[in-house]
């Protein structure tokens with residue numbers, strides 16, 4: 001996809017976000033758009049960064065590490081949002097600013113051990129399986145409190161919030177229901193961990209519902225970069 005198209009798409013997404021922010025009376029500064037650049041070339045990241053995008057999300061570790069290296073001259077924030085194998089935590093701890101897809105104790109412990117203490121703490125969101133799909137990543141809601149306590153205790157990590165990838169749903173009402181479910185877990189979690197400030201939800205197809213439900217970081221791929229290259 002060329003530069004102009006990426007710029008047009010970003011303008012469109014930001015416009016949709018700002019109308020939803022207004023409609024649902026959200027604070028404009030409280031909603032960030034992360035550009036999900038998985039499968040896209042480093043040039044696509046450059047194009048998006050050149051017009052002001054600061055946050056990029058990646059799912060596939062090897063691909064991400066190459067892109068981060070190639071783009072090391074850019075002042076951008078990298079978010080790991082894909083499934084994590086426990087033997088792959090070290091490069092994540094070393095090269096990312098954020099991880100949104102932590103869903104078990106072992107990952108938390110390893111990420112904390114492997115994060116260089118001279119770096120800023122690694123920002124962590126716990127992924128929750130809100131739709132309770134047996135095959136999906138994410139911790140079950142009942143097991144969330146234990147994981148939050150551990151994340152808050154470990155050195156070299158900063159517990160920031162919750163993330164979910166709800167089962168695809170058609171229409172605002174159904175989408176908002178899943179987003180509300182995560183928002184409600186987030187509200188509960190903040191009773192005990194008031195410094196949590198991040199609700200990572202909303203993708204290209206459910207941005208509006210996510211904003212209505214309180215998302216603070218939207219993860220937008222297709223609507224910015226077009227269909228993914230495979």
Ligand SMILES: *Cc1c(COP(=O)(O)O)cnc(C)c1O
Pocket residue numbers: 036038059081082165203204205219220221222223
């Ligand atoms: C791919 C992906 C996205 C972006 O999805 P789009 O529908 O392309 O906007 C967001 N979050 C996660 C975890 C993803 O894997």
